[in-house]
Amino acid sequence: MLNWLGMPPAASAHAGEIDQMMVLVHWLMLVLFVGWGAFFLYVLVKFRRGANPKASYLGAKGKLSKGLEVAVAVIEVVLLVFYAIPAWARRVSNLPAESEAVVVRVVGQQFAWEVHYPGPDGKFGRTDLKLVSADNPLGLDRSDPDAKDDFNSENQLHVQVNRPVLVHLSSKDVIHSFGLYEMRVKQDAVPGLQIPVWFIPTVTTAEMRQKLANPMFDYEISCSQLCGLGHFRMRGFVVVDSAEDYQKFIADQEKDLAK
């Protein structure tokens, strides 16, 4: 069923749960579509003008229609209460411990994603809007001791496979939306708010390239809210590294900082 839906490949621990819900909702919609379509054709014939010169204002009297309505409502409540709400609750609570996770800040701006890594000390340095410039898109205050080992990248989010990722998401200007389709993650980035988003990537970029037999494949961060004229080019990439590659990435960044 997933293939029929044309879903992107799944690459996070919770993707299966989201996909299962998608499948259930699509089955329900298919049944409703066929049911309502057939009913529509039936009434077109049954209540045609030729057979009913005088309109009846009484409406349906059978028990079947009411029963069906109730059944559909019950199925919808089941989907909501037993699938959607628990799945959402796990996304917004159950945040991974900061000590175990890859923790980053992601800041949306017209029209790019700025990624702020706290560095080895695990502490984000102070940022100040007054310090924002072309060279310092996050307004990082390098005089703050916590900021000394911080580094940032634009449109590139490196994470480690099978390790939780905790993103503190915000925006500098307008509302953007952080959409990672293969991770089944989507969250609005809202100015003035820091919203935690988390997922566990399960397939490295290299593995996914092999799986799809597409050496050009990349996990994309697509802005999913129309945020201005350059919205179409607001795309970043998630690089899911193996543990060694991730350590190497961090070490390289630190080396660059020391220069």
Ligand SMILES: [Cu+2]
């Ligand atoms: Cu945007």
